[in-house]
Amino acid sequence: MGLTADIIAMGTELTTGASVDTNSAWLSARLVELGVPTRRHVTIADDLSTIVREVRESAQSARVVVMTGGLGPTADDMTREALAMAADESLVFDEESFKAIAAFYASLGRQMPETNRRQAMRPASAEVLVNEWGTAPGVRIRIGGADMFSLPGVPREMKAMFAAYVGPAVEAMDGRGHVSVRVLRTFGTGESNLAEQISDLMEVGRNPAVGTTASEGVISVRVVASGDSEDVARRLAQNDIDEVRKRLGVLVYGEDDDSLASVVGKRLTELGRTVSTAESCTGGLLGTMLTDVPGSSAYYVGGFIPYSYEQKNESLGIPMALIKEHGAVSEPCAEAMAERCRALTKSDYALAITGIAGPGGGTEDKPVGLVYIALASRDGVQVKECRFSERMNREVIRDRSARTALNMLRRKLCEA
Numbered sequence: 001m002g003l004t005a006d007i008i009a010m011g012t013e014l015t016t017g018a019s020v021d022t023n024s025a026w027l028s029a030r031l032v033e034l035g036v037p038t039r040r041h042v043t044i045a046d047d048l049s050t051i052v053r054e055v056r057e058s059a060q061s062a063r064v065v066v067m068t069g070g071l072g073p074t075a076d077d078m079t080r081e082a083l084a085m086a087a088d089e090s091l092v093f094d095e096e097s098f099k100a101i102a103a104f105y106a107s108l109g110r111q112m113p114e115t116n117r118r119q120a121m122r123p124a125s126a127e128v129l130v131n132e133w134g135t136a137p138g139v140r141i142r143i144g145g146a147d148m149f150s151l152p153g154v155p156r157e158m159k160a161m162f163a164a165y166v167g168p169a170v171e172a173m174d175g176r177g178h179v180s181v182r183v184l185r186t187f188g189t190g191e192s193n194l195a196e197q198i199s200d201l202m203e204v205g206r207n208p209a210v211g212t213t214a215s216e217g218v219i220s221v222r223v224v225a226s227g228d229s230e231d232v233a234r235r236l237a238q239n240d241i242d243e244v245r246k247r248l249g250v251l252v253y254g255e256d257d258d259s260l261a262s263v264v265g266k267r268l269t270e271l272g273r274t275v276s277t278a279e280s281c282t283g284g285l286l287g288t289m290l291t292d293v294p295g296s297s298a299y300y301v302g303g304f305i306p307y308s309y310e311q312k313n314e315s316l317g318i319p320m321a322l323i324k325e326h327g328a329v330s331e332p333c334a335e336a337m338a339e340r341c342r343a344l345t346k347s348d349y350a351l352a353i354t355g356i357a358g359p360g361g362g363t364e365d366k367p368v369g370l371v372y373i374a375l376a377s378r379d380g381v382q383v384k385e386c387r388f389s390e391r392m393n394r395e396v397i398r399d400r401s402a403r404t405a406l407n408m409l410r411r412k413l414c415e416a
Contacts, residue, residue, distance in 0.1 A: 002175030004039040005031050006058040006146075008051075010070035010079055011153060015045040023068045023158055030162060032224065035176035036064055046070065051082035059086065059144030064170060066162075069153030071136035073115040079150050080139065084123040087143045091121045097128050097137045104135050129165045133157045138165065147173075178230045180208075180237035184221040184244055185258055186251040187407045194219050197247050201240060208240050217400050218260075221248075253410055260406040261289040267413040268299035275409065276345035277303035278316060278337040279402075280328065280354040281371065286402040301347045306337070316340040329354050331372055331383045338376035338383075349412070350376040351405045357397045358390070371401045375408045384408060 007027050013019040021043055028038040039062055042054050051070070058065045070079030084091045098120035105112040119136050122128055129138030129149070134157040139150040149166045151158045170176070186194060191214045195202065198221070201210040208225035223240045227233035245252050254263045268275060277287050287303045290296055306312040309328055313320050318336045326332045334354050342350035355371030362368035369388035374381055386404060388397045 002177065003036045003063045003170075003173060004061075005036045005064040005066065006040050006042065006062040007038055008042045008044065008054055008058065008065065008067045009153070010044055010046065010051060010067065012045040012076070014043050014069075023153065023155060026155070026159065027066050027068075027162065029181070030167065031064070031066070031170070032179055033181055034167065034170045035179045035226075036170055036173075037177075037179075046076040046078060048078045048082055048085070051078060052085045055082055055086040055143065055148070059146045059148070062146050063173070063175070065146045065148040066166060067148065067150040068158055071119065071138070071150065071152050073113065073118050073135070077118070080118075080121050080123065083126065083139060083141055083143070083148065083150060087123055087125065087141060089124040092124050093117075094120050094122050094128055094137075097122070097130075100130060100137070101135050129161060131157060131161060132164075133160045140165065140169070178227050178233045180223075180225045180227075180230070180233040182223045182237045182241050183256050184223075184241065184248075184252050185254045185256075186219045186221065186248060187217060187253055187260060187403060188251050189219070191219050194221075194248065194251070198244055201243065208236050210240060210244070216396075217403050250411060250414060253407070259289075259293075260403055260410060262293050264406055264410050264413065265290065265293045265296055265299060267410070267416075269295070271413065271416055273348035273416075274299050274301050274345075275349040275351065276301040276341050276347040277405075278341035278350065278352040279303065279305050280307055280312070280337075281357045282353045282398045282402050283307065285398055286351060286353060286405055289402055289406065301345045303345075304341060312337065316344070327366065329356055329366055329370060329372065331374075331385065334372035334374040335376075335381045335383050338374035338381050342376040348377065349409060351409060352376070353401050353405055355386070355397070355401060357394045357401075359394060362390070369397055371397070371404075373401065373405045373408060375405075375412060377412065382408070382412075 007024045009021045009024050014021045024041045044050050070077045101116050102112050123141055126139045126141040131137050136152040138161050141148050151161050191212055208223050211222050213220045221244055223237050225233045225236035279286050284305050290300045304315050306315050309323050312318040317340050334352050337352035338350045352374040356362050356368050358368035368390045371386040374383045
């Protein structure tokens, strides 16, 4: 691939950890899809000399540079000044930009603050990139051997302006490679165990390049293939995708932006079946995941959050004798919760979760991280005992419990 890109993120809030830079990862993914790999990510505090130095470095080393942030109306927004200094140009006032900013405020029924005039300044040779989604215009300028695109740091505005300006400009450039990027999503095993099954595909220097990343229990397998044409790249990627699916089998639940909840919802819809939930330690998190998917009312009946012993008895009808004999965190209690939830809601499936999310409440016999998950269906009830690490915090244990429940249902639906 001939073209390479640099991504520069501006903002002291990023370098101090007050905000997280999600823009750079998103931009890298979009650029590689266009056949332009990213050479480096740079995050810079609001310091003019540092920004100028990094801009000049990128201008000599990359063909495409995408900058985010530093286009606001305050004194610490220095991207415009830095670009002008790096290009040895003066800043000029852009009347059309000023009118667009004023019109934006007028559409909100507000008076434009005088400080917003700064946003209408641009380096003399720069092209203004109209921002229809906010007040900060973007900038495109040629410095050294690089086409530089400066976009707002607000993710919604940045993504819209990338699609409107940067993507089309990069597509028109000569020297782009042909790349096909595919991502498989898996759940139910650790990253090292999964990597052992596809280790030969992950050899360094291989085309396609295959790698794994872990997040919230989901292991993603990314396949990046390059070729002399789009068809060649696509075929190489598809061959590896097919091989990974073959080796990993039921561990693979989807591709790209698929979530466990969306895949479960799609399959329930295909089968015309419904699900309900009864959650103790997760406190409604499982129901939230299910209902985050648009159209979930077609298959999600509803649920219970019987957190206390009394509510398990009163809302679900779990006998107090069962709870006292086995405890609320037990296989019999989880089984009873799922059975009663399914019966009361008349759903085809019911998921129940009960456990100890911590940080307190654990004992030697029932430590923090012990969770029972039950799935009730017309075939009966299956219960899974999970012993999540005590090193996991409460949030992680709850999240992993809900995802494990979804995965149990997904695997059940694969049999239907």
